[in-house]
Amino acid sequence: MTSSLPGFLFAIPFFAAVVIPVVGFTNQKFCRPIALSALVFLSIVSVIGLSEAVSHGPLSHAFGGWAPPIGIEWVVDGLSGLLMVAISIVSLITLVHAGPLVEKELPGRVIPFYSLSLLLIAALGGMVLTGDLFNLFVFLEIGSLASYVLVGVAGGRSLLPAFRYLILGTIGASIYLLGVGYLYAATGTLNMADLTQRLPEVLNSRAVLTGLLFIVFGLAIKMGLFPLHGWLPDAYTYAPDACTPLLASVVTKVPLYAFVRIAFWIFGMGTVSTQIPILVVLGWVGAVAAIVGAYLAIWQENFKRMLAYSSVSSMGLFMLGFSLGTETGFAGGLFYVLADTLMKAALFGVAGAAIYQCGASTVTDLVRLRRNMPWVSAALLISALSMVGIPPTAGFFGKWHLVVGALEAEKYFAVAAILVSSMLTALYFFRMFQRVWAEPLQLVKPHVLETPFPIRISLGVLTFGIMALGLGSDLVMGLIFESAIPKGF
Amino acid sequence: MADIFFYRPHFVAFIILFLLGVYIMVVNLNLVKKLIGMYLMQTSIILFFITLAVKKDSTIPILLSSATAVTPEAYANPLPHVLMLTAIVVGVSTLGVSLAMVIALYRQYNTLEEDQILGKMQ
């Protein structure tokens, strides 16, 4: 059903991103209120969009009044609405968290930070909601350019990792564009719904096979799937602490959504598992990624670097879940994606707060959190337990549904991979717990204060969200099963 | 197999330019030369798309008068051209951002060779 709501989902963050430099030149203090109010507005509109899409069917918006398949249309259905809600709420929380960090780390660059963050959020929303393959490429590049600059905005040591991220990210997007070109040459259309109808006739041609492979390869570079994750550890470690929660929690998940949309909705479940069996390959890649990422995280001393390798491992688990081929596995993967946005935002938020308040960048130095920083310590405890998979946090339910899905599909290597990666994750997080809570207290400097209010409230909301998502996992899984599962299982 | 050079020379040109761009990016240590390779790779993809738009005996897709009937075979396909206008703009902005980063890197480390920068970062 046609609706103007998707247009507003684009217009709100985009207008805020453009208005902030123009207004901010007069007075810098206006940037943050404009950004935060735009994100509050965006969250409300996306929740309304999701509820309407679930109850009345997908909302469609054809840009310029030109009807699809000639025109570009944006669709809010169960999956994209759910991801849009997750993106808008988590980015609101991370921008609230980033307030004190921006003033300390990026003193002259407040305007670029807020403007680029809002542009990144607008681009991520565009990628999630669009129903046209080339429009996806355009928003992919807009979001990537904003994130390259956000990684390098602090100067100093972050410039070379930002440059490497730029080169590798542009290669990935160009390869994705090449794949779209092959699909266009074979079918003559770029609209996702139209492509779904035209593909079955041309499925045996080499152009379509090459197109699909290039698209998957390009998106795999963008999402940081092992072994194409080379840019990820350095970029997350050296990026400014104000930007890393936003980058780590949502930016890699949107190319994953694009892959899921193209593989399961356009090509169809039957095609990608039997005719062009990329799901089998990606299942194994995901399993290896989960184990190798967790293994590499054990050896890291820098806390942010450890979390970066943990993100590589999580991306492997997502890919494993989506490639299982059962409904429970798919829904479990999607639930784990939603839980992971909260968990990574909380963990990187804790890392930023630790560096801001007591200069603790290594795992051993995190012991300084014990004095007078109860909110940050609680956030660290809950999110680390959730990453390992201890009930009743959200991470446990995500991994539980993944294991159940893997057992249903009788893919025992997947079960083994999930269990081994969880054990390795437990290894490095419990080592961190031991360093933080089991050390004798007299080594800790006594004069540490509690973090400022924005950091406390954002970490508190994230912690509450992880527990609430875990305890309410039945409701969320029900919502996913009802509206976000592709046909053909 | 060898008749691809006669019947589809544009694909051969695209492949050669693409691989040349990737080779330049991988082999060179100078950051600006890497950017040249990256832009050459993007340009080759633009060339590939444009060659998809050509039809035999077709003219530019601009309607000069609405009196005559429109036959689609007489006009070249305008959609890849429009897509590639957007891709060119994306490529130019990527180049702008990357050159600004290279300037910042030069001001920071006083060299443009990647191995020297890595050495100074240790």
Add this chain to the structure above:
Amino acid sequence: MIRPHDSVIVHTLARVFTPIIQLFALYVLIHGHDSPGGGFQAGTLFAASIILSILAFGIQDSQTVLERRAIILGGIGILLYAGIGLLPLILGAEFLNYGELPIPGMEASARRHWGILGIEIGVTIAVAATAVSIFYSLSGRGEGEGK
């Protein structure tokens, strides 16, 4: 730091060509409806004329005037484009549907014509300002970083 060029040929030709290039940019912008051209191309031509005069006459004179204004002009250009696009969305039709712009006394196809011209002007301003500001950040002694 770009110093003024010493040759008198360069000075004279730059003085002659800068307005010609700008006129050609306006031509490309307005005739984008009927021939190859449009907003982005006109914007880059306009920026090229400014860069030509900077290369011939040095960067010192123009830096104080143009550098800050360029970014603000870029924002105004984008706001013009997005504002014309947002107006139909607020009035109930789709984003960028110029047929529904509230201009009285015109039929839908004429409204689309003027709507496209409006957004192309916005795009030209934005692209020209952005290209000039990229040039300033690459050449001046300012605090260039990744923006």
